Amino acid sequence: MGRECGAVTGAMLLLGFKVQEAASEKETRYRVYDLVKELVRLFEEKHGSIICKDLLGADLNTPEGRDKAVKDGLFRTLCPGFVRDAAQILTDMNA
Numbered sequence: 001m002g003r004e005c006g007a008v009t010g011a012m013l014l015l016g017f018k019v020q021e022a023a024s025e026k027e028t029r030y031r032v033y034d035l036v037k038e039l040v041r042l043f044e045e046k047h048g049s050i051i052c053k054d055l056l057g058a059d060l061n062t063p064e065g066r067d068k069a070v071k072d073g074l075f076r077t078l079c080p081g082f083v084r085d086a087a088q089i090l091t092d093m094n095a
Contacts, residue, residue, distance in 0.1 A: 002053040002060040007079070007086040008043055012036050014090060035093065042089045047082070055082060 015035045019028060043050055052060060056074045059065035069075060 002065070003051065005043075005050050005052050005055055005082055005086075007082040008040065008050045010083075011039055011086040011090050015039065038093060039086075039089055042093075043086060046085055046089075 016032050019032050019035060040050055047055055049055055053065065056069055056078060058068040058072075058074060060069060
């Protein structure tokens with residue numbers, strides 16, 4: 001849909017599953033919020049954004065943007081790197 005990168009969104013979900021050691025639900029939630037902010041900061045530091053249309057240079061909400069993404073092979077050439085980088089950030093965070 002051209003919003004948040006799916007690789008980053010998936011990494012956020014993993015953080016939510018992984019962090020469950022806090023004493024209360026509220027503490028857990030705030031711990032996850034802090035980790036998500038750090039994940040986003042690190043991904044943006046590397047790529048400048050977490051927004052798909054910015055990362056791909058194509059707005060997937062328009063026929064022209066979708067056509068460009070397919071024609072230029074953006075899903076094959078760029079997206080695997082975003083997945084790799086999001087996974088590496090998670091690994092480096094040791095969350």
